[in-house]
Structures are given as C-alpha cells and as structure tokens.
Amino acid sequence: MAPDRNTIEAFVKLGKYLTDFCDKCYSNVLEVDQNLKEVVARAGHHNGWFTEDNILFSLRQWGELLTTENLNNWLSGYTFLEKGEAKTVGIVMAGNIPLVGFHDFLCVLLSGNKVLVKLSSNDKVLLPYLCSYLIQQEPSLADKIEFVDGKLENFDAVIATGSNNTSRYFEYYFGKKPNIIRKNRxxxxxxxxxxxxxxxxxxxxxxxxxxxxxxxxxxxxxxxxxxxxxxxxxxxxxxxxxxxxxxxxxxxxxxxxxxxxxxxxxxxxxxxxxxxxxxxxxxxxxxxxxxxxxxxxxxxxxxxxxxxxxxxxSSDAKENEVNFGDTQKPSLNDYADGIDTMEFLLKL
Missing domain, CATH: 3.40.309.10 (Aldehyde Dehydrogenase; Chain A, domain 2)
Known part of the structure; x- marks a missing residue:
C-alpha cells in the first residue's frame, strides 16, 4: 500500500504556504498572511525563547523540506504493506525549539496511522494552526489528528521525547506498548x-x-x-x-x-x-x-x-557527520537518536 497521495499533497501545499509566508516576511512585503503572522506572534508571547526570527527559521526549514520531490524520494526507501485498521500513535512532544515534534507527526500520518498529540506547554500554538491548514487542504485528516491535554490514553504505540529524567517516567507508563523513547543528546x-x-x-x-x-x-x-x-x-x-x-x-x-x-x-x-x-x-x-x-x-x-x-x-564531514552551519537543517531521513521512526511505524 503506497502512502496516501492526498495526504502527501496536503503536506506539499503546507510547505508552499510556509515558504511563501517566510519569503514575504523576510522581504517585508505588506500583504503577508495575517493569520499565520498572528500565530507566530502568539507563539512568541507564550514562550520568550521563540523569537520571530527563530520561528521563521523553523517554518522555512519545513517549507523547503515539504516538496513533492523530497517527500517522494524519502518515502521511496520504504515498503508500504497492505495493512488493516490504522493504529493510533501517541506523540509526547518536547518544546525546546519551535515545532520540534513535527517530524514525528509527519511520519505518523504518512505511515497511514492516526496521531494523538500531547503538546509541550512551551510549544502549544504552532502545530494546531498548521493542522487546521492541513485539514483545510485534506478534510479526511480531521479524523486522523487529535490533540490531548491530560493523560495520554487509548493508543497503540507511543513516541515520547524528553530528558533523561522523564525517560524513566515514560518507560514506566509506556513500556508495555511499542515505543520510541528519546533522552537527552x-x-x-x-x-x-x-x-x-x-x-x-x-x-x-x-x-x-x-x-x-x-x-x-x-x-x-x-x-x-x-x-x-x-x-x-x-x-x-x-x-x-x-x-x-x-x-x-x-x-x-x-x-x-x-x-x-x-x-x-x-x-x-x-x-x-x-x-x-x-x-x-x-x-x-x-x-x-x-x-x-x-x-x-x-x-x-x-x-x-x-x-x-x-x-x-567538522569541516571534512565524514559519514554520519555534519558540515559547519548545517546542524539545524536536517533532511527528512535524519532521524533523532538514529532510530528510523518511519520503519518503526510501518511495522506496527
């Protein structure tokens, strides 16, 4: 079973929307999308570390990654088997940098599963807005995306990102289900x-x-x-x-x-x-x-x-190393902690 073309297309449209928005912001064009501009401002008020410059940097990175070519090249490396009912995957997101959990979110939806998102209190503004845009492009995604405020429940697998301390808590609560639990790096x-x-x-x-x-x-x-x-x-x-x-x-x-x-x-x-x-x-x-x-x-x-x-x-970046200036520009197949998230999801 190939990944859903409509879902891919919705992410491609999101990528173009983000790229256009960032281009206009950097060029000081007046007719910039006011809804997203307000969301960027609100995210900054909510978390003082999320300056406009850093949020725009994150949005631009995702805008450049979410193209038809990039997504198809990335997904072509996987075997999408015919599967039964979609699984519900809980994601416990970190909030240290803007949209830090977006890659996990993308992987869950493109693997054909449903996503149950528990946002960090430090990054509660950006992703819900991007989700509303995605659902406008592809209404069927409304049944595949859910946000939860309290305890994470009724899930089949979980991806949780936190510190070395919270990882022990995650192991205790989520250890019985298929999981990826990330620690400090x-x-x-x-x-x-x-x-x-x-x-x-x-x-x-x-x-x-x-x-x-x-x-x-x-x-x-x-x-x-x-x-x-x-x-x-x-x-x-x-x-x-x-x-x-x-x-x-x-x-x-x-x-x-x-x-x-x-x-x-x-x-x-x-x-x-x-x-x-x-x-x-x-x-x-x-x-x-x-x-x-x-x-x-x-x-x-x-x-x-x-x-x-x-x-x-390093300057002569060897295998698995990164060139100067590129650490915050990971590609779609750069997985946190070296664990292939897509492979994990496709085997559920």
Missing part, C-alpha cells in the same frame, strides 16, 4: 585549527540558533593542543547581538557569576563563555571545550559515546 564539533573564518562563522549558527536549546546545537568543541581561540572568537563576533535577548542575557550573567565565584578558568567575549569541561552539555550562553592529541583517537572516543551525541560537526 548533545552535539559536538571537532576543530583542527585549519578552519576558515567562514567555517567558524557557520559554526556560530550551530551554537547560537535557537539559543542553543536544541539537541542539534553544538554545546561542546574539541580542539587540538595549543589551539588559538582568537580566530574562533573573531568569527563568532558576528553573533554579538544575541546578548540583547533578555532571557539569554540572564543566563549569561548567571553562568559567568557562578564560574567566576568558583574560580574556574574561563574565556569570555561579552556574550559567550568558553570553559574547559569534559561534559558534553553546556548551559545556555556557555560552550565547553576539551583538548585532544590525536584526531583518530578522538573519533573513536566519539563513536563510543554515540548514544549521547546527536551530531558531530
């Missing part, structure tokens, strides 16, 4: 010291996009011994205005004070704190770094930690 970059200014500037996108709140954001860099941080700081100066966002600035002031009081050795440029630390996950406004002696030994170490790492960024 971080992204890292491997620097050699030979990167161009443009590459380091692109790395800034990986660090600062969404204020570093996503699992695909680089929160840790590995640098060779005697690495000169001046070139990195000069390239990152392009992002200095991030400190004007008050929530980010509060985190910067707090973390800097804590590090100074603890007498940690830090490097600081007025909007980003660099601290030598073995941990993979740095707080907002800080970037951890570690030195390495041998790159091949480091790569082996990173492979051993693959269950904690979402992306590895």
């Amino acid at each position: 971080s992204s890292v970059a491997v620097l050699t010291g030979n990167e161009s200014e443009e590459e380091l500037k692109a790395l800034g996108e990986d660090i600062f996009r969404y204020y570093g709140l996503g699992c695909r954001n680089v929160s840790k860099i590995y640098v060779p011994k005697d690495y000169d941080f001046d070139g990195l700081f000069n390239a990152l100066f392009h992002y200095k205005d991030i400190i004007n966002q008050h929530k980010y600035a509060n985190n910067y002031d707090y973390n800097k004070a804590v590090y100074l009081m603890s007498e940690f050795k830090i490097l600081d440029n007025g909007f980003l704190i660099l601290k030598e630390d073995e941990s993979l996950t740095s707080p907002i406004s800080a970037l951890f770094y570690s030195y390495y002696d041998d790159e091949s030994t480091l790569r082996k170490k990173l492979q051993e930690m693959e269950e904690q790492i979402q992306c590895v960024v």
Whole structure:
C-alpha cells in the first residue's frame, strides 16, 4: 500500500504556504498572511525563547523540506504493506525549539496511522494552526489528528521525547506498548585549527540558533593542543547581538557569576563563555571545550559515546557527520537518536 497521495499533497501545499509566508516576511512585503503572522506572534508571547526570527527559521526549514520531490524520494526507501485498521500513535512532544515534534507527526500520518498529540506547554500554538491548514487542504485528516491535554490514553504505540529524567517516567507508563523513547543528546564539533573564518562563522549558527536549546546545537568543541581561540572568537563576533535577548542575557550573567565565584578558568567575549569541561552539555550562553592529541583517537572516543551525541560537526564531514552551519537543517531521513521512526511505524 503506497502512502496516501492526498495526504502527501496536503503536506506539499503546507510547505508552499510556509515558504511563501517566510519569503514575504523576510522581504517585508505588506500583504503577508495575517493569520499565520498572528500565530507566530502568539507563539512568541507564550514562550520568550521563540523569537520571530527563530520561528521563521523553523517554518522555512519545513517549507523547503515539504516538496513533492523530497517527500517522494524519502518515502521511496520504504515498503508500504497492505495493512488493516490504522493504529493510533501517541506523540509526547518536547518544546525546546519551535515545532520540534513535527517530524514525528509527519511520519505518523504518512505511515497511514492516526496521531494523538500531547503538546509541550512551551510549544502549544504552532502545530494546531498548521493542522487546521492541513485539514483545510485534506478534510479526511480531521479524523486522523487529535490533540490531548491530560493523560495520554487509548493508543497503540507511543513516541515520547524528553530528558533523561522523564525517560524513566515514560518507560514506566509506556513500556508495555511499542515505543520510541528519546533522552537527552548533545552535539559536538571537532576543530583542527585549519578552519576558515567562514567555517567558524557557520559554526556560530550551530551554537547560537535557537539559543542553543536544541539537541542539534553544538554545546561542546574539541580542539587540538595549543589551539588559538582568537580566530574562533573573531568569527563568532558576528553573533554579538544575541546578548540583547533578555532571557539569554540572564543566563549569561548567571553562568559567568557562578564560574567566576568558583574560580574556574574561563574565556569570555561579552556574550559567550568558553570553559574547559569534559561534559558534553553546556548551559545556555556557555560552550565547553576539551583538548585532544590525536584526531583518530578522538573519533573513536566519539563513536563510543554515540548514544549521547546527536551530531558531530567538522569541516571534512565524514559519514554520519555534519558540515559547519548545517546542524539545524536536517533532511527528512535524519532521524533523532538514529532510530528510523518511519520503519518503526510501518511495522506496527
């Protein structure tokens, strides 16, 4: 059984709608869709981290992915067997960045199943509006999409995204049903010291996009011994205005004070704190770094930690690695935690 063409077409229309909207917003065209403009503003009021720029970035990424060609190429890699009644798949969504659960939502509907969505309290505005647009394009989707406020019930399988702490709770509640339960992950970059200014500037996108709140954001860099941080700081100066966002600035002031009081050795440029630390996950406004002696030994170490790492960024991106500036531009077959969501759904 092939995926439903009408559902695919509805997502393609949504993609064009989002692309057109973002094009007009970036061009300051007056006749922009007022309904979506109001939704973007409301999402920003609801969550101070969801600035207009970051929401538009997310909408544009989805607009560019949701084309007939992209969807057909992605889905052609799967075998859609004749199946009985559609299953109901519960999705517990995270809310750290705008529309972070949209890929799971897309997979459930294109696999021919029904979706039961429990939104994060931090991201309650965008997806319901996009769903209303989808249903306008394809009314049959109204029977396949349901949002739930309270406890998730009456589902056949579940996809839940949260922290290492909430994953234990998810295991307890959802463990008896087919499930994908995602935990904390971080992204890292491997620097050699030979990167161009443009590459380091692109790395800034990986660090600062969404204020570093996503699992695909680089929160840790590995640098060779005697690495000169001046070139990195000069390239990152392009992002200095991030400190004007008050929530980010509060985190910067707090973390800097804590590090100074603890007498940690830090490097600081007025909007980003660099601290030598073995941990993979740095707080907002800080970037951890570690030195390495041998790159091949480091790569082996990173492979051993693959269950904690979402992306590895480098200038000569090897297999399963990402180029500078591309962490927040995953393709349709880039699955969180390396688990093929579509394959999981097709086997239900």
